[in-house]
Amino acid sequence: MSNELEANLGRAAGYLERFKAGPLTHFIGGEAASSTDPDVFDNVSPIDGSVLNEVVSGTAEDIDLAAGAADAAFEEWAGTSGKRRREILHDVADGIIERADEIALLESVDTGQPIRFMSKAALRGAANFRYFADRAPEARNGVSLPDTDHINYTTRTPIGPVGVITPWNTPFMLSTWKIAPALASGCTVVHKPAEWSPITASILAEIVQAAGVPEGTLNLVHGFGETAGKSLTEHRHIKAIAFVGESNTGSLIQAQGAPTLKRLHFELGGKNPVIVFEDADLDRALEAVVFMIYSLNGERCTSSSRVLVHESIYEDFTARIAERAGNIRVGHPLDPSTEIGPLIHRTHYNNVVNYLAIAEEEGATVAAGGGPATGRDGGLYVSPTLFTGARPDMRIAQEEVFGPVLTAIAFADEAEAVRIANNVEYGLTGYIWTKDVGRAHRVARDLEAGMIWVNSENVRHLGTPFGGTKASGIGRDGGDYSFDFYMETKNVSIAYDTHTVPRLGA
Numbered sequence: 001m002s003n004e005l006e007a008n009l010g011r012a013a014g015y016l017e018r019f020k021a022g023p024l025t026h027f028i029g030g031e032a033a034s035s036t037d038p039d040v041f042d043n044v045s046p047i048d049g050s051v052l053n054e055v056v057s058g059t060a061e062d063i064d065l066a067a068g069a070a071d072a073a074f075e076e077w078a079g080t081s082g083k084r085r086r087e088i089l090h091d092v093a094d095g096i097i098e099r100a101d102e103i104a105l106l107e108s109v110d111t112g113q114p115i116r117f118m119s120k121a122a123l124r125g126a127a128n129f130r131y132f133a134d135r136a137p138e139a140r141n142g143v144s145l146p147d148t149d150h151i152n153y154t155t156r157t158p159i160g161p162v163g164v165i166t167p168w169n170t171p172f173m174l175s176t177w178k179i180a181p182a183l184a185s186g187c188t189v190v191h192k193p194a195e196w197s198p199i200t201a202s203i204l205a206e207i208v209q210a211a212g213v214p215e216g217t218l219n220l221v222h223g224f225g226e227t228a229g230k231s232l233t234e235h236r237h238i239k240a241i242a243f244v245g246e247s248n249t250g251s252l253i254q255a256q257g258a259p260t261l262k263r264l265h266f267e268l269g270g271k272n273p274v275i276v277f278e279d280a281d282l283d284r285a286l287e288a289v290v291f292m293i294y295s296l297n298g299e300r301c302t303s304s305s306r307v308l309v310h311e312s313i314y315e316d317f318t319a320r321i322a323e324r325a326g327n328i329r330v331g332h333p334l335d336p337s338t339e340i341g342p343l344i345h346r347t348h349y350n351n352v353v354n355y356l357a358i359a360e361e362e363g364a365t366v367a368a369g370g371g372p373a374t375g376r377d378g379g380l381y382v383s384p385t386l387f388t389g390a391r392p393d394m395r396i397a398q399e400e401v402f403g404p405v406l407t408a409i410a411f412a413d414e415a416e417a418v419r420i421a422n423n424v425e426y427g428l429t430g431y432i433w434t435k436d437v438g439r440a441h442r443v444a445r446d447l448e449a450g451m452i453w454v455n456s457e458n459v460r461h462l463g464t465p466f467g468g469t470k471a472s473g474i475g476r477d478g479g480d481y482s483f484d485f486y487m488e489t490k491n492v493s494i495a496y497d498t499h500t501v502p503r504l505g506a
Contacts, residue, residue, distance in 0.1 A: 131462045
């Protein structure tokens with residue numbers, strides 16, 4: 001065991017100690033709250049199957065209390081000046097930085113994500129709060145729209161209490177990505193984190209409360225989607241739902257929110273193509289392809305899980321991917337040298353491993369990996385895997401695996417590459433590697449996806465629109481796009497005295 005791993009294990013155990021003292025509780029109306037149901041559930045480590053801590057299981061009654069607290073707090077928070085909200089949200093960011101080591105280590109233990117990636121989780125979360133904090137003073141701003149006899153101007157107002165349901169893959173960062181703009185806009189929040197990775201959601205609630213937001217502005221209810229999540233999406237006080245997760249779950253939420261006409265924002269699944277043309281800088285393309293599927297354990301919606309390679313370079317390029325995949329270090333997530341850790345949960349692990357069997361049944365070639373990682377008994381470790389010789393109609397080329405599994409498909413020309421890329425139900429991202437500027441623009445135009453990167457891996461700029469098409473989502477995050485979701489736009493029309501009012505019955 002390296003000195004760094006030993007040190008990380010010691011600090012993580014120390015941070016975890018207080019969460020073992022009793023069940024992880026809700027946070028409602030500014031204070032820790034037990035559930036109305038005595039049932040608790042185990043939060044299990046993906047590293048060795050041990051129980052990290054117990055968590056209270058939220059009920060419809062708990063959601064009702066949290067939604068009521070958010071509703072009661074809304075007037076005060078919405079009426080807080082943008083300048084003051086900016087100050088408070090910067091204090092939140094400061095609080096996140098102060099607890100960055102704790103957040104990173106506990107997130108890594110809770111999710112199985114390597115510490116090399118989770119070490120930046122707090123920094124990314126703080127950056128989200130600072131970005132939207134600085135935009136809070138102008139969140140209500142609109143535009144002037146003069147007409148011949150009227151002057152029109154728009155303004156925005158916060159929509160009300162909102163529900164935020166976040167996933168388990170990078171839970172802290174994605175929670176801040178939703179909660180920061182909601183608070184900056186003047187909304188109050190009920191947060192339901194994923195039951196497989198609950199710990200850092202409680203830390204965020206503590207930090208937000210300590211920064212001085214009014215009681216009830218941010219509320220947290222732990223639990224399962226079928227109970228707490230469903231109750232949140234149906235609750236009459238909740239005006240909008242921001243959800244990150246599976247496409248099938250998004251469909252359920254859409255139906256559940258329909259009776260109360262909730263506004264919805266969905267960031268859902270993906271089966272994202274990275275298209276490598278024969279004229280690309282192949283060394284740089286290789287780095288991006290390997291990074292975007294094998295980093296974060298392959299458990300991210302924007303991973304490039306299909307690599308489409310021109311037939312003239314297919315054999316050589318896929319051989320290079322296989323070589324790199326075989327060199328990737330699989331190990332304990334708190335070891336700084338680890339590049340892939342264990343998958344989040346036994347259920348998910350079984351699903352990923354099942355796809356490995358499906359690939360062989362369909363006739364794909366296992367060029368790298370293809371099963372559980374050796375020498376890692378007790379943990380949910382999967383070898384970084386590459387399938388070659390795949391057809392576009394195979395399940396491994398159509399369905400989201402959400403693990404360190406890459407499917408390689410050959411194409412003959414630009415038109416075929418676009419057809420293969422678009423022939424899935426998803427449309428989140430696309431990646432293009434070529435030196436031909438005209439081709440880059442054409443393919444970017446024709447790909448059915450919400451976000452395209454050319455000659456780059458996924459690099460997020462907080463002001464740009466983030467979201468997908470088709471089964472990958474509804475709506476956009478980022479910059480003003482976030483405020484458009486969390487706020488209502490109002491138009492005010494004022495007539496000049498030159499305006500003639502129609503007369504009836506004179």
